[in-house]
Amino acid sequence: MEQYFTVAPVACIIFAVTIAISLFAFYNDDLYNKLILQPYNVSKGKYVYTLITSGFIHADWTHLLFNMMTFFFFAFELERFIGHWQFGLLYMVSLILSDLPSVAKHKKDFWYRSLGASGAISAVLFSYIMYKPFNSLYIMFLPIPIPAVVFGVLYLIYCSYASKKGIGNINHDAHFFGALSGIMITVLLQPQIVPYFFRTVTEGVQSLLH
Numbered sequence: 001m002e003q004y005f006t007v008a009p010v011a012c013i014i015f016a017v018t019i020a021i022s023l024f025a026f027y028n029d030d031l032y033n034k035l036i037l038q039p040y041n042v043s044k045g046k047y048v049y050t051l052i053t054s055g056f057i058h059a060d061w062t063h064l065l066f067n068m069m070t071f072f073f074f075a076f077e078l079e080r081f082i083g084h085w086q087f088g089l090l091y092m093v094s095l096i097l098s099d100l101p102s103v104a105k106h107k108k109d110f111w112y113r114s115l116g117a118s119g120a121i122s123a124v125l126f127s128y129i130m131y132k133p134f135n136s137l138y139i140m141f142l143p144i145p146i147p148a149v150v151f152g153v154l155y156l157i158y159c160s161y162a163s164k165k166g167i168g169n170i171n172h173d174a175h176f177f178g179a180l181s182g183i184m185i186t187v188l189l190q191p192q193i194v195p196y197f198f199r200t201v202t203e204g205v206q207s208l209l210h
Contacts, residue, residue: 019064054115057115078124082127086189089185091120094120098174101173118178122174127186129148129152133148159173
């Protein structure tokens with residue numbers, strides 16, 4: 001773990017804090033209820049801090065494990081690419097931006113709740129894709145490598161579809177807007193990533209065609 005902290009201290013801190021708070025909240029209902037996002041309240045200017053704190057708690061062990069595995073695979077390397085404070089900024093701002101559409105959409109739904117780091121982790125994943133568009137990614141239960149840029153397109157299409165259809169007890173909007181936030185913030189922090197991304201994709205497509 002020491003080697004990870006050397007190259008990605010911010011990701012290490014976020015990783016550890018998220019796990020610690022999530023585990024504590026599993027066994028403390030008062031804390032859980034104080035940290036969870038309720039769009040009805042936030043839309044009225046109450047408990048606005050939950051736009052951030054809800055990203056540090058999870059519904060159950062499976063939810064936490066899946067998010068932290070995804071974070072582990074991409075966040076540490078991304079911090080090495082983008083920089084330490086830049087990574088921290090991307091993660092925290094994406095937590096907020098990924099939840100704002102849910103607040104607008106569910107501001108009248110008193111019982112609606114949202115939690116988990118998925119929005120920020122989607123931002124991390126899509127920022128990573130900007131740097132490594134042809135790295136191989138895998139869809140769960142499908143052991144076939146997919147170029148990261150193709151995975152990204154499929155991911156956005158699915159999130160949009162799943163949100164419209166209301167598939168599962170999942171905040172697909174947070175995933176979708178988290179991904180867009182990751183792209184937007186990466187471009188703002190490092191504008192040179194745009195020509196690099198398109199050049200890499202063009203070269204990758206050409207190599208596949210020949």
